[in-house]
Amino acid sequence: MKYQYLLSLALLLACTQQRPESESSGDVTYGPGQSAVQDNISRPDIIRIASNSNVHKTLVAALKAVDYVDALSNAGPFTYFAPTDEAFDKLPAGTLANLLKPENKNQLRNILEYHVYVGNIREDRITDGMILNQVNLKNITINRSPDGKITINGVAQVMGVVEASNGTVYVIDTVLLPPANN
Amino acid sequence: MKKQVFLFALVLFGIGLMSGCKPKGPAGVTTSGAAAKVYVPPGQYDEFYNFVSGGFNGQMAVYGLPSGRLFRNIPVFSVNPENGYGYSEETKPLLNTSHGFVPWDDLHHPALSTTNGEHDGRWVFGNANNTPRVARIDLRTFRTVEIIELPNSGGNHSSPFITENTEYVVAGTRFSVPVGENRDVPISSYKENFKGTISFIKVDPQTGRMHIAFQLRTPGFNYDLSRAGKGPSHGWFFFSCYNTEQAYTLLEVNASRNDKDFIMAVNWKKAEEYLAAGKGKTEKARYAHNIYDEKTHMATSTILEEVTVLDVTELPGIVYFLPCPKSPHGCDVDPTGEYIVGSGKLAAVMPVFSFSKMQQAIANKDFEGEFEGIPIIKYQSALYGEVQKPGLGPLHTEFDAQGNAYTSFFVSSEIVKWNVKTLQVLDRVPSYYSVGHLCVPGGPTKKPYGKYVIAYNKITKDRYLPTGPELTQSAQLYSIEGDKMQLLLDFPTIGEPHYAEAIPASLLKDKSLKIYPIEENQHPYATKGEKMARVERKGNDVHVYMTAIRSHLTPDNIEGLRVGDNVYFHVTNLEQDWDIPHGFAIKGANNAEILIMPGETQTLLWKPLKPGIYPFYCTDFCSALHQEMQGYARVSPAGSATPLKFSTGEISSQK
Numbered sequence: 001m002k003y004q005y006l007l008s009l010a011l012l013l014a015c016t017q018q019r020p021e022s023e024s025s026g027d028v029t030y031g032p033g034q035s036a037v038q039d040n041i042s043r044p045d046i047i048r049i050a051s052n053s054n055v056h057k058t059l060v061a062a063l064k065a066v067d068y069v070d071a072l073s074n075a076g077p078f079t080y081f082a083p084t085d086e087a088f089d090k091l092p093a094g095t096l097a098n099l100l101k102p103e104n105k106n107q108l109r110n111i112l113e114y115h116v117y118v119g120n121i122r123e124d125r126i127t128d129g130m131i132l133n134q135v136n137l138k139n140i141t142i143n144r145s146p147d148g149k150i151t152i153n154g155v156a157q158v159m160g161v162v163e164a165s166n167g168t169v170y171v172i173d174t175v176l177l178p179p180a181n182n
Numbered sequence: 183m184k185k186q187v188f189l190f191a192l193v194l195f196g197i198g199l200m201s202g203c204k205p206k207g208p209a210g211v212t213t214s215g216a217a218a219k220v221y222v223p224p225g226q227y228d229e230f231y232n233f234v235s236g237g238f239n240g241q242m243a244v245y246g247l248p249s250g251r252l253f254r255n256i257p258v259f260s261v262n263p264e265n266g267y268g269y270s271e272e273t274k275p276l277l278n279t280s281h282g283f284v285p286w287d288d289l290h291h292p293a294l295s296t297t298n299g300e301h302d303g304r305w306v307f308g309n310a311n312n313t314p315r316v317a318r319i320d321l322r323t324f325r326t327v328e329i330i331e332l333p334n335s336g337g338n339h340s341s342p343f344i345t346e347n348t349e350y351v352v353a354g355t356r357f358s359v360p361v362g363e364n365r366d367v368p369i370s371s372y373k374e375n376f377k378g379t380i381s382f383i384k385v386d387p388q389t390g391r392m393h394i395a396f397q398l399r400t401p402g403f404n405y406d407l408s409r410a411g412k413g414p415s416h417g418w419f420f421f422s423c424y425n426t427e428q429a430y431t432l433l434e435v436n437a438s439r440n441d442k443d444f445i446m447a448v449n450w451k452k453a454e455e456y457l458a459a460g461k462g463k464t465e466k467a468r469y470a471h472n473i474y475d476e477k478t479h480m481a482t483s484t485i486l487e488e489v490t491v492l493d494v495t496e497l498p499g500i501v502y503f504l505p506c507p508k509s510p511h512g513c514d515v516d517p518t519g520e521y522i523v524g525s526g527k528l529a530a531v532m533p534v535f536s537f538s539k540m541q542q543a544i545a546n547k548d549f550e551g552e553f554e555g556i557p558i559i560k561y562q563s564a565l566y567g568e569v570q571k572p573g574l575g576p577l578h579t580e581f582d583a584q585g586n587a588y589t590s591f592f593v594s595s596e597i598v599k600w601n602v603k604t605l606q607v608l609d610r611v612p613s614y615y616s617v618g619h620l621c622v623p624g625g626p627t628k629k630p631y632g633k634y635v636i637a638y639n640k641i642t643k644d645r646y647l648p649t650g651p652e653l654t655q656s657a658q659l660y661s662i663e664g665d666k667m668q669l670l671l672d673f674p675t676i677g678e679p680h681y682a683e684a685i686p687a688s689l690l691k692d693k694s695l696k697i698y699p700i701e702e703n704q705h706p707y708a709t710k711g712e713k714m715a716r717v718e719r720k721g722n723d724v725h726v727y728m729t730a731i732r733s734h735l736t737p738d739n740i741e742g743l744r745v746g747d748n749v750y751f752h753v754t755n756l757e758q759d760w761d762i763p764h765g766f767a768i769k770g771a772n773n774a775e776i777l778i779m780p781g782e783t784q785t786l787l788w789k790p791l792k793p794g795i796y797p798f799y800c801t802d803f804c805s806a807l808h809q810e811m812q813g814y815a816r817v818s819p820a821g822s823a824t825p826l827k828f829s830t831g832e833i834s835s836q837k
Contacts, residue, residue, distance in 0.1 A: 028216045028669045033595060034615045037643045071574050071594045074616055075641060077434075106571070118528045118575065118593065119434050133441060135530055135574060137507065 033070030043165040046072045046080050050169070058088040058096070065100055066109040077120035078167035079132065081140075081152060083175045084159070091175055110136050114178040120167045126150055138178040152176060219661060220671045222249040227691070230623050230684040232636065233292040233306050234657070237678030240287040242308050242319065247623070247634060247684055248659055250673030258317045258326045259287030259310045263774030267326075270776045271750065271785035272705075273474075278483035279331050280468040284313050290680040291342060295390075299346040299412045299628030303689035305390050307342040307351050314338030316353055316383060318390055320476075322695045327474040330392045333467035333489055334361045334379040334399075340408040342383075346416045346628075350450065351392065353381040354405035354421050361399065363466070372430040376402040380421065382450060391473070396457050398448065398500065399493040401554045402428055404437070405446075406511055407578075412628050413519030415537040417451040420522050422506065422513035426553070438528060442505040442561070444553075445513050445524050447540060452499045453492055461497055462490035477704040479782050495555045502544060503553060504535055505561040512578035516587065516602050517628050521566060523587060523602075525576035532576050532589065534605060536566035567605045572598045577618060578681070580625030582632040582662060588625075590617040590637060597637055597660065599667060611667045613637040613658055614645050622662070623684035631686060635660050635667065638679035646674060655679055696760040698781030705783035707752035712736045717828040724749045726828075730764035730778060731756040732805040734830060735798070738813030742826030745790055745819055751776075751798075754783040765801030768815065775801045790817040 035047050047069050050056040059082055063069050072078065088096055099108040113136035121132065130142040143151045150158035156174035163169075222228050228246025231253075236243055240260030244253045261268030261277065268277050268285060277283055287310035295305040308317045314335035318328040332338055337356030344351050358376040360367050367375045378400035383392045404425040411418035423444045429436030456462065467489040474481040494501040508526035515522050522535040542548075543563035550560045575593030582588070586608065589598050595616050599609040617637040624631040637658040645656060654674035661668040700710055709715050709727040715736040718725045724747050729736045735753075743749055753766045755778040767775035768788055776784040790796065800811035818824040 030612055030669065031614070033612055034641075034643065039643070070612070074575075074593050074595060076593070109571070113530060119438055121435060125435065131439075133438070133508070133528070135528070137441070137530060 034073040035069040037073070043163075045166045046076075046078060046082075046164045046169055048073075049162055049164050050082055055084045055086070055171075056082055058085045059083060062088075062096075062100065062108060062112060066105055066112055068109070068112060072116070072166075074166065076118065076166040078164075079117040079119060079121040080164070080167055080169045081115040081156070081172050081176060082169050083115070083156070083172050087156075087173050087175050110178060111175070114138055114140070114176050122163075122168055123150075123161045123170075134178075136178055140176060216668070216670045220248040220250070220659065222246065222251070227687055229687060230631075230634075231687055231690055232621070232657075232682055232684045233294065234638070234675060234682040235289050235292055235308065235680045236676060237290060237655075237680050238288050239677030240289050240310070241677060242289060242292055242306070243676055243679075244324065245657070245673075245675075246687075247636070248670065250657065250659065250671055252676070254324055255676060256319055256324050256326065258308050258319065259284075259289055259315065259329075261285045261774075264777075266774050266776035266784060266786065269774035269786070271787055272480040272783075275481040275483035276326060276329055276472045276474060278472055279313055279315070279470045280333070280485060281313060287312050287315070289317075290339065292681060292683050293342045293344045293351065294683045294685055295348045295385075296344060296627060297347055299416075301624060301627060301685045301689060302348075303685060303693075305348075306683070307344065309338050309341035309353065311338055311356070314341075314353065314355065316342045316351055316392065318385075318392060320390070321690055322693055323476070324694075325474070327476070328390070328392055329470075329472045330383060330394065331469035331471070332379075332381050332394070333469040334359065334377075334397060334491075335381065340380075340405045340421050343408045343410060343419075344385075345410040345419070345450070346412050348385050348387070350395070350410075351383040351385055352408060352410075352419060353383060354408055355379045356404050356406065358402035358404065369430050372402060373428050376428075376430070378403055378405055378423075380405065380419075380448065382453070393471070394469075394489055396453065396462055396490045396492050398453065399491050399495075400446065400501065401495070401556070403444070404433075407513050409513055409515040409522075409626065411515055411519050411537065412517070415515065415519040415522075417449065418537070419448040419450055420513050420515060421446040421448065422510035422524065423503075424509040424511075438509060442507050443509055443526075444503040444558070445506045445510060445522065445535070447502045447504060447559075449500055449502075453497075456492055456497050456500070457490065462492050464488050465491050475704075476698075477702060479698070479703065479705045479784065498555075501556050502540070503556055503558040504540065504564050505550070505558060506533055507531060512576070512589075514579040514581075514587075514626070516581050517583065517630055519628070521602050523579045523589070525579060525589065527575055527577060527592070530571050530574060532569040532572055533561075534566045534569065534602065535564045539566065540564040569600055569605050569607065572600060572607055573610070578620055580620055580622040580635065581630050582622055582625075583630045584632070586662075588620060588622060588635045588662070588667075590620045592616050592618060592640070597635060597667065599662070609666050611660060611669060613639055614656070614672065615639055615643060616641040617658075619679070619681040621682040621684055623686070626683070631684075632662060634670075634684075635662050636682065636684070638675070638682060639672075640678070642674075645672065657682075696780075697758055698779060700754075700756065700758060700781040703754070703781055703783060705752070705754070707750070707785065708783045709752065709754045711756070712830070715828075715830070717742075717826055719826055722747050724826075726751045728753045728766075729756050730754070730766070730800060730811075732762070733800075733807035733811045735766070735800065735811060735813050736830040737828035738830045739832070740813070740828045741816040741818075742824045743790060743815055743817045744822060744824075745793060745817060747790065747817075749788045749790065749815075751786045751788065752783055753778050753786070755780050757781070762804055763802045764804050764811070766798065767801045768798035769796045777802055790815075793817050793819050793822075 230247040257267035314332040335355040339356035340354030384395040425437035506524040508528040512525035573591035
């Protein structure tokens, strides 16, 4: 049920990148941003990777809901922690639906910004105990076990790493929730 | 196993959500309303001059606003074969440095001179990032007339920003570097040996001549951008600092560790007091000071050997640190001089500091600690307030006269308008794409003219017809006359625009020089009449005193040149008529051409390598008989006895 809701939301949001008529400037139309650049040749950026993945539908919908797809299509570079659909499903019932309400946009944005670091930390640069200050100004702690397993904040496992044109995507199995204070 | 599944899923390029979001075609994009606002009819003038840095082309471009028409690309730090800048004997000294002749640099920031915090239309300054220098361009001639090199600097980025009355142009080093006698030190000794330097370049109020009054020696950070105080904060300067971690490798990671870096507040009047009290230390340094003389049409380069240094860790009261989130880039002061806006480029919050609160905090010693003996003011004690989540990647802020600020956001690719007093976001418009600097006419002054904000974008991708992998950057013009910003125009730019300033055309256009009066030409090789045209040999140096006037060069037949000669063509343009330049080029010269403005003398050095006949001609289409404006030079073998001869219009009987 929840899943269906998200899917329809995703479809609805897919084409709302253009500014509404009321905001357009006289008769110059504001076109879509960088996420809509037609380019099938370049290595895909973070948003294309997420959009073309079939396990990040919730994430993409959420990013669209907070107008974040153009930002993550930017030159960046970013280190991006991408929770899977299952990761979102693990949140307490109703949490996500609540976050997707327009009045909670800032809260959702804060959570999503907690998954973004400006700067490209490739997998081979990850060290045990590394701390990154995320876009929402809160820190994450990265641990790396001797066998190479990467964990974020002690809760989220990195399940895969994808190099994007504008950074690195770490696929994680748990949504990172920002601490109230660092 | 699970990992593989996910990776497989990730590389599946299915029906992307993007495909439903194709931009609408050009049909939806144009428009009479916006067009009328930027249309300057043929023969009419633009309202503003826009001085736009050329970035990696090293030059400064001049556009008109609102049309976006390009008028000039003023050569500053890079050679320009198009007019001979850096190739002619007269202009070569301008590009001399302590490293010798440097043909290229990277110009990021124009700064228009001000009097009482308002544009006075006299000069525009520009910075060389790579081999640290500051240039001054005369706004009567639109020519580079002075360049001063900055010792103890590396990456002259927080430059050239100016004080209210152009008392000083400052130049802060981006890279801290070893200073003092021994510079052959391990890179890993950064904390011990590497220091920052802020140069205060004094500007003579009459002539504009620059000299380094003093350098502040500061902790080893990266100094990024700066702005002078104004009004109540006149006498202070503010610099953004990043890499307070003092990293010397992989700054991408290692200089982003601290939650807060600093804005460095400099009390330069206090520094002047120390200087007057003899607290400055004279240190050895080597740097070039190059001046172009408008009367001799010639630049000279002098190497200077000393600089006066004030060490801010030893002289209290010059410098205070304000904590600022996340690698601050822009550091901008509003027109009232009370508010200082920090833009942490990795932050989602923008602090606005209050100058009066900062003064109070200093008086109360409201410090949270110190760095190398320099007090760090408590963040909250100097903070007026924060603009919460205005966008992602704030870079630079300009102001209008109504108390509003306009901040560029690189990552979220937008300009955000907000009110300085209320800190409320009022409007946002996208830029296409990834705006760096922005410009409001008069935006950094005490009295902004407003009307437009221009975004200078780093990335254009699909915005114009493609030209292969190397694409243009762009400028986007928005009206800010209403409550909402309104996109009017975008136009491609040359080079890579960083900062730009705009000034009303009325302040410049009537004093623009039309010609150089020939009677005032004091060039030592000037030829002020065809009768004085001649060729003189001095050993291997041959001086050709040549004149150019429609439509012939005098002399136009030259014989007796030899392989191994240095042939100096000193060409004087005898025209005294607006917009009648002549040019000069000779076949095979390992050099450029020269363009000579009316009344001017310029010199092209030619070193012929083989005997033969070499055609030369006027390269600037000057007249209906421009194609007739030509001549021949005969080169004989080294040591040959061919007599030196020169003439124009003499015809011998041909055999």
